[in-house]
Amino acid sequence: MPGLSGRMSTVVKAKISKLLDRAEDPAETLEYSYQKQIELLQNVKKGIADVVTSKKRLQLQEEKLQQQVVKLDTQARQALAAGNEELARMALERKNTVQTELQGLDTQIAQLEDQQQKLTDNEAKLRTKIEQFRSKKEVIKAQYSAAEAQVRISEAATGVGEEMADIGLAMQRATDKVESMRARADAVQELEAAGTFEDLTTLGPGEDDIDRQLRQLSSSTVVDSELAKMKAELGVGSSSPVGELGAGSEGGSAGAAPAPAPAAAEEEASGGADASEPGARQ
Amino acid sequence: MIVRISTEGQYELGDGDTDQMNELDNDAVASCESGDEARFRASFDRLLAYVREKGRPIPDSELAPSELILPPPDVSLEEAREEFSGEGLIPG
Numbered sequence: 001m002p003g004l005s006g007r008m009s010t011v012v013k014a015k016i017s018k019l020l021d022r023a024e025d026p027a028e029t030l031e032y033s034y035q036k037q038i039e040l041l042q043n044v045k046k047g048i049a050d051v052v053t054s055k056k057r058l059q060l061q062e063e064k065l066q067q068q069v070v071k072l073d074t075q076a077r078q079a080l081a082a083g084n085e086e087l088a089r090m091a092l093e094r095k096n097t098v099q100t101e102l103q104g105l106d107t108q109i110a111q112l113e114d115q116q117q118k119l120t121d122n123e124a125k126l127r128t129k130i131e132q133f134r135s136k137k138e139v140i141k142a143q144y145s146a147a148e149a150q151v152r153i154s155e156a157a158t159g160v161g162e163e164m165a166d167i168g169l170a171m172q173r174a175t176d177k178v179e180s181m182r183a184r185a186d187a188v189q190e191l192e193a194a195g196t197f198e199d200l201t202t203l204g205p206g207e208d209d210i211d212r213q214l215r216q217l218s219s220s221t222v223v224d225s226e227l228a229k230m231k232a233e234l235g236v237g238s239s240s241p242v243g244e245l246g247a248g249s250e251g252g253s254a255g256a257a258p259a260p261a262p263a264a265a266e267e268e269a270s271g272g273a274d275a276s277e278p279g280a281r282q
Numbered sequence: 283m284i285v286r287i288s289t290e291g292q293y294e295l296g297d298g299d300t301d302q303m304n305e306l307d308n309d310a311v312a313s314c315e316s317g318d319e320a321r322f323r324a325s326f327d328r329l330l331a332y333v334r335e336k337g338r339p340i341p342d343s344e345l346a347p348s349e350l351i352l353p354p355p356d357v358s359l360e361e362a363r364e365e366f367s368g369e370g371l372i373p374g
Binding site for chain 1: 285286288289291303304307308310311314326329342343344345346347348349350351352353354356362365
C-alpha cells in the first residue's frame with residue numbers, strides 16, 4: 001500500500017532494520033535490542049518528568065496571574081472610588097489582558113496533562129512489551145536452531161522495535177508541545193513582570209507605553225461594561241457617597257446633605273487625627 | 283492484517299477489510315495532497331474510525347509487527363505532507 005499507512009510502515013521498518021543491522025549474530029541482536037529498549041524506558045521516564053516540570057511551572061504562573069486579577073480589580077475599585085476613572089479603566093484593561101492569558105494557560109495545562117497521561121500509558125505498555133521480549137529472547141536462545149532463531153528474533157525485534165519507534169514518536173510530540181509552551185511561559189512571565197500598578201499615584205493617564213498597548217489590544221467593551229458595573233456597585237455618579245468626585249452630581253439627589261466626599265473626608269480625618277489626637281488627649 | 287495507529291496502539295483487521303482500508307487510505311492521501319486541511323482531517327478521521335471500529339485491539343502482552351502504520355491521530359496536514367516527501371514523522 002503506497003498510501004499514508006504504507007509510507008509510515010516503510011519508514012519505520014527501514015529505521016528498525018538499521019537498528020538491528022548494528023549487531024552481527026542473533027544473540028547479539030537480542031542483547032543490543034534489549035539494551036536499547038531499557039535505554040528508551042529511561043528516556044520515557046525523563047520525558048514524563050520534563051512534562052510534569054513544565055506543567056508545574058505553568059500552574060505556578062496561573063496562580064500568580066489569578067492573584068494579579070484580584071489585585072487589579074481592587075486597584076480599579078480604589079481608583080474609581082478616588083475619582084480617577086482613567087486609571088480605573090487602565091487597571092481593568094490590564095485585568096482583561098491577564099484574564100485572556102489565563103484562559104490560554106488553562107488550555108495548555110490541559111494539553112500537558114494529556115501528554116503526561118499518554119506518556120505514562122506508553123511507559124506501562126513499553127514495560128510490558130519489554131518483559132514479553134525478554135522471555136521470548138530466552139525461549140529463542142534455548143529452543144531454536146541458529147537459522148530459525150534468526151527469523152524469530154527478527155520478528156520479535158521488529159515487534160518491539162516498532163513499539164520503540166512509536167513511543168519515540170510520542171515522546172517527540174510531547175517534547176515539541178513542551179517547547180512551544182516554554183516560549184509561551186516566557187511571554188506570560190513578561191506580563192507578570194509588568195505587574196500591577198505598584199503605586200496608584202505614580203501612574204497617570206497614558207504615562208506608560210505598555211498601558212497604551214494594552215488598551216489597544218483589549219476589547220474596550222468588556223472594560224466599559226465592567227467599569228459601569230463597578231460604578232454601580234460603588235454608586236459613583238448617582239446617589240453616591242462619592243458624589244463630589246462623580247460627573248457633577250446631577251440633580252443633586254442627595255440634596256444639600258453634608259456631602260463631602262468620604263475619600264477626601266477620610267484623608268482629612270486621618271491627617272487631622274494624627275495631629276489632633278495627641279492634642280485632644282492633653 | 284495488523285494495523286498500528288501511531289501513539290495509540292495496534293489493531294487486527296480481517297482480510298475482508300483490506301479493500302476498504304485501501305480506499306480510505308488513498309482518499310487520505312488525495313486529500314492530503316489537495317492541501318485542504320478540513321478535507322484532510324475528515325478523510326483521515328474516517329480512516330482512523332474504520333480501524334478502531336473494525337479492528338480488534340491487540341493486547342499489550344502481544345509482540346507483533348504491523349503491516350500498516352498510520353500517523354498519530356493528531357497529525358497535522360503539514361506533517362502528513364512531510365511524511366510523503368521528507369524524513370517522515372518517526373524520529374531517528
